Amino acid sequence: MYLPSLSAVKWDDNLKDMYVRIVSKQGIKMKGLIAVQRKLLELAYTLFKNKVNYDKSCESKKSEQKNSMSAGTNMLYWLALGPSRTKI
Secondary structure: OHHHHHHHHHHOHHHHHHHHHHHHHHOOHHHHHHHHHHHHHHHHHHHHHHOOOOOOOHHHHHHHHHHHHHHHHHHHHHHHHOHHHOOO
């Protein structure tokens, strides 16, 4: 799994960002590569289990969905408070 993780860090932006974040925090490159290896194994298992193809833009879709959900949650919170109990 060492060589696939090196290739993934070189070519996949999401994994590269994770690798850089871990190396800058820990200072040990091997820890970053092991984290990428684990992520690749989890990804392979999930893709196999769900019988779907790899979508490179999936992470950006997740973050967009998460941002839209948080905005919706804030609206629900405001509606639950009602007009007489607005948060100050």
